[in-house]
Amino acid sequence: MPPRVRLVALVLALATAACAPVPRDPVPRPSAPQPQPPAVSAPTANQRNAACQGTTASLRPDGTELVRLPRGGVIDAIRQRGLRVGVSQTAAKLSSRNLRTGVVEGLEADLALEIARAIFPDRDPAEVPKLIEYVAMPTRDRFLALETDQNGRFPPATNVAKVHLIIADASVTCERVDTFGVRFSVPYLETKQALLTYRGTDGVWDPRTGVQGRTVCSGAGTVNLARITERGGIAVPVVDTTDCLVQLQRHQVDAVSTDDVILEGFHDQDPNTEIHPFPPDTTDFAAVAVSHRDDDLVRLVNAVLERMRGERMRALYAKWFGDRPMVMPPADYEGG
Structure with missing residues (x-):
C-alpha cells in the first residue's frame, strides 16, 4: 500500500474510533430510600394501644350554628x-x-x-x-x-x-x-388500608399473603406505617404519602400502603399499578x-x-x- 494511502487509512481509522460510543457500565438499580428525618423533630405519639387521655368523640351541634353564627x-x-x-x-x-x-x-x-x-x-x-x-x-x-x-x-x-x-x-x-x-x-x-404494587408481581410475590420482609412505603406519622411494621414489613417513611408513588415507579420499594381512596388516585396516575387489600382488613x-x-x-x-x-x-x-x-x-x- 502506498504511503499516502496508508496515511489516509490511519486517519480514517482514528476518526472512526473517536466517534464510536464509549462503553458504559450498566445503570444500577436505585437503592431503597432511607428513612427521612422530619422537617421538625415531631413529638412522639403515644403507643397505639394506649388509652385516650382526651376523647375521639366530637361535639354535638345545637342546631343554631347555621342560622346564628357564634360571636367572638x-x-x-x-x-x-x-x-x-x-x-x-x-x-x-x-x-x-x-x-x-x-x-x-x-x-x-x-x-x-x-x-x-x-x-x-x-x-x-x-x-x-x-x-x-x-x-x-x-x-x-x-x-x-x-x-x-x-x-x-x-x-x-x-x-x-x-x-x-x-x-x-x-x-x-x-x-x-x-x-x-x-x-x-x-x-x-x-377508608380501608390497602396496598399498591406494579402489575405482574404475582410471579415473585403475592401481596394478598402479607408484607413480611417486603419494603413498603407510607407517610411518616400515619397509622398505616405502624401496621406495616406490625405485619413484618420493612416500613419506608416519606414526608408526604404522595412521594410513595415515585418510590414505587423507581422500583425502590415493593409496594405503597395507605388508604384505598388515595391509592385509587395513584392508580389513575399510573394504570400499570394494581390495588390489593391490606391483610388483615382494617377500617379507619x-x-x-x-x-x-x-x-x-x-x-x-x-x-x-x-x-x-x-x-x-x-x-x-x-x-x-x-x-x-x-x-x-x-x-x-x-x-x-
Whole structure:
C-alpha cells in the first residue's frame, strides 16, 4: 500500500474510533430510600394501644350554628381574615391542584367550600371560594399546623404554617388527640388500608399473603406505617404519602400502603399499578381536624356535615368516586 494511502487509512481509522460510543457500565438499580428525618423533630405519639387521655368523640351541634353564627373567638377571626385549610393538594379525588386552572379540587376541597359558605352566609356565593386559603400540608407534619396547647409546648411546631382546619384524610385516633391537641369532627369518609404494587408481581410475590420482609412505603406519622411494621414489613417513611408513588415507579420499594381512596388516585396516575387489600382488613374514619381550643368551630363543622348527611354526601361521593358504594360513617358525639 502506498504511503499516502496508508496515511489516509490511519486517519480514517482514528476518526472512526473517536466517534464510536464509549462503553458504559450498566445503570444500577436505585437503592431503597432511607428513612427521612422530619422537617421538625415531631413529638412522639403515644403507643397505639394506649388509652385516650382526651376523647375521639366530637361535639354535638345545637342546631343554631347555621342560622346564628357564634360571636367572638375563632369564627369572627376567620370572617375578618379568611379561612385557612390544610389539605394535601396532591391527593387526586380528595384535594389536588388542577395544574391547568390552579384550583384545588376533590371531595375534601368541596367540603372546605361548604364549611366556608356556612361561615360567610352574607357573602356573594361566587366570592366565597376566594375567602379560602388552601395550605399544602405534608402528611408527616400536618397536625402541628393547629394552634393547640400541646403544639404550643413544642417550639419546633412554630416552623409549620398555621391553619384553622385540616381536611387531609386525617384518621381519627387517640394518639392525635393526646399528642397534638386535635379535636375531630364527626367522620365524613370511611377508608380501608390497602396496598399498591406494579402489575405482574404475582410471579415473585403475592401481596394478598402479607408484607413480611417486603419494603413498603407510607407517610411518616400515619397509622398505616405502624401496621406495616406490625405485619413484618420493612416500613419506608416519606414526608408526604404522595412521594410513595415515585418510590414505587423507581422500583425502590415493593409496594405503597395507605388508604384505598388515595391509592385509587395513584392508580389513575399510573394504570400499570394494581390495588390489593391490606391483610388483615382494617377500617379507619377520616374527619376534619380542629384545635381543641375552637369548640365553636368544631360544632359549626359538624352542623355542616350533618346537613350534608344523606343525599348531598352521596352525590359528593359519586362526583369523585363514581359508582363505588360509599356511606357517610355514623356520628360519635360526647354523651352519646
